[in-house]
Amino acid sequence: MAKRLHDEAANMAEGVDAERAAKKARKEKKAKLAANDIEDGAKKSKKSKSDDVETEGLSKEERKALKREQKEKAKNETTTDVDDDAAAKAERKALKKAEKAAKKAAKASQETESSENTSEAVTPQQTNGKTSEVSYQQSAELTALPQSEIDSFVAKHHLAVEDPQKQNFRPMISFKYLDVEESQRVPFANFTAPTPIQAACWPYLLSGRDVVGVAETGSGKTLGFGVPCVRYIASLGKKERAQIKACIVSPTRELALQIQEQLEKIAKPAGLKATCVYGGVNKDEQRATLKGTSIVIATPGRLNDFVQEGSIDLSNVDFMVLDEADRMLDKGFEQEVRRIISATKPTGRQTLMFTATWPPSVRNLADTFMDKPVKVMIGENASGELRANTRIVQEVEVMDGREKQDRLIQVLKQYQSGKNKSDRILVFCLYKKEATRIEEFIRRRGFSVAGIHGDLSQQKRQESLEAFKKGHVPLLVATDVAARGLDIPAVKLVINVTFPLTAEDYVHRIGRTGRAGQDGKAITFFTDQEKGLAGALINVLKGANQPVPEELMKFGTTVKKKGHDAYGAFYKDTTDMKAATKITFD
Numbered sequence: 001m002a003k004r005l006h007d008e009a010a011n012m013a014e015g016v017d018a019e020r021a022a023k024k025a026r027k028e029k030k031a032k033l034a035a036n037d038i039e040d041g042a043k044k045s046k047k048s049k050s051d052d053v054e055t056e057g058l059s060k061e062e063r064k065a066l067k068r069e070q071k072e073k074a075k076n077e078t079t080t081d082v083d084d085d086a087a088a089k090a091e092r093k094a095l096k097k098a099e100k101a102a103k104k105a106a107k108a109s110q111e112t113e114s115s116e117n118t119s120e121a122v123t124p125q126q127t128n129g130k131t132s133e134v135s136y137q138q139s140a141e142l143t144a145l146p147q148s149e150i151d152s153f154v155a156k157h158h159l160a161v162e163d164p165q166k167q168n169f170r171p172m173i174s175f176k177y178l179d180v181e182e183s184q185r186v187p188f189a190n191f192t193a194p195t196p197i198q199a200a201c202w203p204y205l206l207s208g209r210d211v212v213g214v215a216e217t218g219s220g221k222t223l224g225f226g227v228p229c230v231r232y233i234a235s236l237g238k239k240e241r242a243q244i245k246a247c248i249v250s251p252t253r254e255l256a257l258q259i260q261e262q263l264e265k266i267a268k269p270a271g272l273k274a275t276c277v278y279g280g281v282n283k284d285e286q287r288a289t290l291k292g293t294s295i296v297i298a299t300p301g302r303l304n305d306f307v308q309e310g311s312i313d314l315s316n317v318d319f320m321v322l323d324e325a326d327r328m329l330d331k332g333f334e335q336e337v338r339r340i341i342s343a344t345k346p347t348g349r350q351t352l353m354f355t356a357t358w359p360p361s362v363r364n365l366a367d368t369f370m371d372k373p374v375k376v377m378i379g380e381n382a383s384g385e386l387r388a389n390t391r392i393v394q395e396v397e398v399m400d401g402r403e404k405q406d407r408l409i410q411v412l413k414q415y416q417s418g419k420n421k422s423d424r425i426l427v428f429c430l431y432k433k434e435a436t437r438i439e440e441f442i443r444r445r446g447f448s449v450a451g452i453h454g455d456l457s458q459q460k461r462q463e464s465l466e467a468f469k470k471g472h473v474p475l476l477v478a479t480d481v482a483a484r485g486l487d488i489p490a491v492k493l494v495i496n497v498t499f500p501l502t503a504e505d506y507v508h509r510i511g512r513t514g515r516a517g518q519d520g521k522a523i524t525f526f527t528d529q530e531k532g533l534a535g536a537l538i539n540v541l542k543g544a545n546q547p548v549p550e551e552l553m554k555f556g557t558t559v560k561k562k563g564h565d566a567y568g569a570f571y572k573d574t575t576d577m578k579a580a581t582k583i584t585f586d
């Protein structure tokens with residue numbers, strides 16, 4: 001304890017010293033800049049005197065007085081500018097110094113405290129034994145904000161944090177509280193503030209904690225895990241950075257490529273290589289891209305192939321992300337994911353799971369891969385009820401299956417006419433053959449259309465997606481390979497020709513519109529073939545304040561919850577659950 005007090009006193013003294021030094025520097029800089037600018041100002045005043053003021057005919061005394069007056073004026077003008085500029089600069093410098101001192105002080109006190117087993121703040125080294133020098137210290141400026149400001153952010157965005165360690169970090173409500181290299185801020189240039197999920201997760205992720213992050217579709221989850229990932233690896237030594245330190249797993253190839261594209265924007269300037277590994281393309285070529293990579297983004301099958309043949313070594317991975325986590329833990333992927341995770345470090349690994357839908361059936365399984373995870377939920381569903389993005393207008397049309405095609409053409413004509421001719425529309429089908437048929441049908445009716453599904457070659461899939469993204473083809477017919485994660489900002493409308501197999505997939509499909517704070521629309525054809533899912537759909541509609549058609553209610557309101565072999569299933573009726581309020585996306 002005595003040591004702790006001594007250290008605290010020393011650290012405080014260090015803080016005071018830093019402030020003094022900053023003050024001195026501020027004074028000196030101000031004086032220097034002022035002097036320079038006075039000189040410039042005097043020169044300017046001389047010039048302006050000869051240019052603007054007529055001095056002929058004045059007495060010697062009058063000329064002297066004028067000269068004095070002008071010199072004084074010039075001095076005042078220039079010092080005001082310099083004062084502002086220099087003061088701002090010096091203030092920034094002092095703030096940085098004070099923050100540095102505070103950080104140092106906190107780190108020292110943390111070390112002392114942890115040796116006494118009373119630590120409150122946790123660093124990655126302490127939680128996970130990771131080798132990074134990075135630790136998270138809430139910025140002094142963020143700490144100084146009034147509690148009311150934090151409370152109103154939490155209330156406005158319906159932010160719920162469940163932390164067994166009760167670290168109580170404040171959400172990073174502005175980018176200025178994020179301590180990363182300037183080069184890692186590139187993607188923020190067009191954003192005003194971190195999204196709620198970013199604001200809430202970053203402090204925990206930067207401090208090395210395992211996190212489950214649940215937030216609506218299109219709410220910036222990729223950078224939510226991407227920024228801490230890159231910041232962590234960038235902090236490592238050269239030798240370590242040449243190993244695979246981070247592994248991000250995604251359910252589809254296109255999503256894996258998209259994540260790579262997003263991460264490269266921050267990884268490349270930090271000198272880090274992010275490589276994408278996915279099926280359907282030549283293995284040799286892909287293998288060749290792995291050299292020197294520190295971040296692997298992958299689909300599970302190809303990743304396991306490479307791990308098994310020894311081309312990829314995951315034993316150094318200490319940053320493991322499951323994007324679309326509920327899908328990755330679903331029966332289809334569970335075994336593959338188990339193999340991947342068991343090839344990473346058994347201890348000292350930071351595990352992250354991000355998704356927009358978090359069904360109870362996967363929650364227990366998720367916990368088995370994580371160590372005291374912090375659960376961050378954004379939206380008015382702290383319990384993790386299935387919720388759609390509330391900015392999407394959802395319309396459900398109950399019909400006979402034979403009416404679908406005609407109705408589809410009507411809708412397309414309505415939404416792709418006049419000034420909306422090139423609006424992008426995504427049409428979802430359930431089966432690959434159905435997607436092929438619908439694509440051909442639409443084309444025959446004169447629309448420009450592309451397709452994406454599992455029967456097409458990877459090259460064709462990528463071509464279709466690119467053409468749609470760039471707007472060369474305004475219509476894309478897809479199966480659920482395009483349901484999750486794909487970020488195509490200009491999708492105006494999603495049409496579900498056939499309802500998906502689960503209500504979660506429905507939420508993800510319609511989430512391809514209304515992204516990053518935009519509005520969106522979804523039209524869903526519903527037939528009695530899918531009546532088993534009516535209850536779940538009704539809940540999603542109600543939860544997002546959307547109208548529920550009478551004909552849909554007729555199918556009944558029983559909800560069959562998804563089950564998991566090991567973790568069970570249960571049934572529940574639709575509730576008159578509280579409708580969601582709109583989440584603001586600054």
Ligand SMILES: Nc1ncnc2c1ncn2[C@@H]1O[C@H](COP(=O)(O)OP(=O)(O)OP(=O)(O)O)[C@@H](O)[C@H]1O
Pocket residue numbers: 191192193194195198215216217218219220221222223355356484485486487489511515516586
């Ligand atoms: N702070 C921010 N402010 C504004 N836009 C942002 C911000 N962060 C990310 N975005 C943008 O929001 C869009 C959606 O982000 P992202 O694809 O990460 O969403 P997501 O939450 O992963 O969605 P999904 O659940 O569908 O996978 C992207 O275009 C991204 O560039």
